Amino acid sequence: MKNIITQFSRIFVGILFIISGLIKLNDPLGFSYKLAEYFSEPVFNLPFLVPFCLSLAIFLVIVEVLLGIMLLIGYKSKFTIWSLLLMIVFFTFLTFYSAYFDVVKDCGCFGDALHLTPWQSFGKDVILLFFILILFVNQKLVKPLFNSKTQNGITILGLAICTYIAYSVLNHLPYVDFRPYKVGNNIQKGMEIPEGAPQSVVKMTFIYKVNGENKEFSEDDLMNIPEGAEFVDRKDKVITEGYIPPIHDFTMTKDDSDYKDELLQEPKLLMIVTYDLTASNEEGMKKLAALDKEASAKGYKVIGMTNSSPGEIEKAQKKYNLPFDFYWCDAIALKTIERSNPSIVLLEKGTIKQKVHYNDISKLAL
Numbered sequence: 001m002k003n004i005i006t007q008f009s010r011i012f013v014g015i016l017f018i019i020s021g022l023i024k025l026n027d028p029l030g031f032s033y034k035l036a037e038y039f040s041e042p043v044f045n046l047p048f049l050v051p052f053c054l055s056l057a058i059f060l061v062i063v064e065v066l067l068g069i070m071l072l073i074g075y076k077s078k079f080t081i082w083s084l085l086l087m088i089v090f091f092t093f094l095t096f097y098s099a100y101f102d103v104v105k106d107c108g109c110f111g112d113a114l115h116l117t118p119w120q121s122f123g124k125d126v127i128l129l130f131f132i133l134i135l136f137v138n139q140k141l142v143k144p145l146f147n148s149k150t151q152n153g154i155t156i157l158g159l160a161i162c163t164y165i166a167y168s169v170l171n172h173l174p175y176v177d178f179r180p181y182k183v184g185n186n187i188q189k190g191m192e193i194p195e196g197a198p199q200s201v202v203k204m205t206f207i208y209k210v211n212g213e214n215k216e217f218s219e220d221d222l223m224n225i226p227e228g229a230e231f232v233d234r235k236d237k238v239i240t241e242g243y244i245p246p247i248h249d250f251t252m253t254k255d256d257s258d259y260k261d262e263l264l265q266e267p268k269l270l271m272i273v274t275y276d277l278t279a280s281n282e283e284g285m286k287k288l289a290a291l292d293k294e295a296s297a298k299g300y301k302v303i304g305m306t307n308s309s310p311g312e313i314e315k316a317q318k319k320y321n322l323p324f325d326f327y328w329c330d331a332i333a334l335k336t337i338e339r340s341n342p343s344i345v346l347l348e349k350g351t352i353k354q355k356v357h358y359n360d361i362s363k364l365a366l
Helices: 002-025 028-039 047-073 077-101 118-137 148-171 219-224 282-286 288-297 310-320 331-337 358-363
Strands: 201-210 213-218 230-240 269-273 301-306 326-328 343-348 351-357
Touching: 002 028, 002 047, 002 118, 002 148, 028 047, 028 148, 047 077, 047 148, 077 118, 201 219, 213 219, 269 288, 282 288, 282 310, 282 358, 288 301, 301 310, 301 331, 343 358, 351 358
Parallel strands: 269 301, 301 326
Antiparallel strands: 201 213, 201 230, 269 343, 343 351
């Protein structure tokens, strides 16, 4: 019975680590954004680590996949199980911290393929910790499946495949798109809220300065606020999360007006997405003027989408000779639309027809 439980734990943990790692390896940039969220000031306040997020993300997901493979084939079982234990203890702490202090809404354990609440993520890690502890106690029962030479070969092959996948998706696009902006989806439909969808329940607390001292008042206490009290702030706490549409923060703003209703009705719209013009790839940006000329000649309306300031937009337009207008959108939304900076998206009345990395502009079906 002990051997059966151990082997089940071995297979369960190994497969889960491989699946989780491969999903994140399909989109390492997305995982790096999640790490940056953990390193941000409201969470662990480690801003000096943010520039290394992508490298760390690639390293962690490759290690995750390799440890899963090594566990399944029984390669260096003592090292593998110790590594798994240390990794799961670390991630269990992270998910507990996120859940308890309500700072990171989604751990990113399965990328955009499966969104878990903080407490679901913590529960998942506790279950994994339980099975890894079984393996830790029964290490001697985790025997190698092949001889040493074959074990080495499988591990090296796994490393080579993971490295190739990482290189490929960073220089092109993820193999599988799990995001709400994937090809075939309609942006307007993604923003719709179904009739009868549950509404969020929010507790509002109002802070007023009374006789030089800040005091908190609930909504029910508003009538009791003393005359002459000075409003300071309002704090909102979500008691129950209502329905949030897959696309909820998409705008196309210019000169303080949102043009998305108009632009998303265009039959031929080419959208150049660059969430930060100061961080965009120069070689990619140099290709955009020629792309604009070709697309415009074929009847496309060409626009840029960015989170950059008007000054940065003007500077980029001069530097790269870009004649098209830029519209403002939230940086997180733009990062969700596409991972490369810049990237190109073709739309037909709001429906995404094609998305390409700046390295693949020649593959655009204009």
